[in-house]
Amino acid sequence: xxxxxxxxxxxxxxxxxxxxxxxxxxSKFQSKIMLTNLTRNSSEVNAKxxxxxxxxxxxxxxxxxxxxxxxxxxxxxxxxxxxxxxxxGEAV
Numbered sequence: 001x002x003x004x005x006x007x008x009x010x011x012x013x014x015x016x017x018x019x020x021x022x023x024x025x026x027s028k029f030q031s032k033i034m035l036t037n038l039t040r041n042s043s044e045v046n047a048k049x050x051x052x053x054x055x056x057x058x059x060x061x062x063x064x065x066x067x068x069x070x071x072x073x074x075x076x077x078x079x080x081x082x083x084x085x086x087x088x089g090e091a092v
Contacts, residue, residue: 002073005038007063010087014058018088023050025083031070033080038063047080 010018026033026047033047039062045052047066058064068076083089 001067001069002077003065003067004077004081005063005065006081006084008058008060008084009092010084010090011060011092013060013062014053014056014064017090019050019053021088022080022083023048023053025080026076029068029070029072029076029079031068031073031076033066033068033076036065036067038065 008014012018014022034044035047035053035056035058036042036044037056037058040057042056044067045056047053056064066077066080068074070076
């Protein structure tokens with residue numbers, strides 16, 4: 001299992017377009033990928049489910065934990081981390 005903790009800096013957090021981009025990216029991997037909103041002390045949710053990611057209520061400035069378990073776990077975490085650091089490919 002691979003894990004990372006990262007802060008979301010996008011102005012809308014992990015909602016709307018960023019959430020769709022995040023879920024689409026996570027869904028490209030075979031590994032089981034989970035997301036936890038540490039700021040809200042939320043339950044772990046499936047990072048490949050748009051409904052679950054939206055329900056995690058990740059706002060700007062929130063810290064999340066991503067975990068991945070599977071053959072491509074490290075690549076999944078690295079890719080998702082880069083996506084978040086790049087503000088989901090949006091100029092903000």
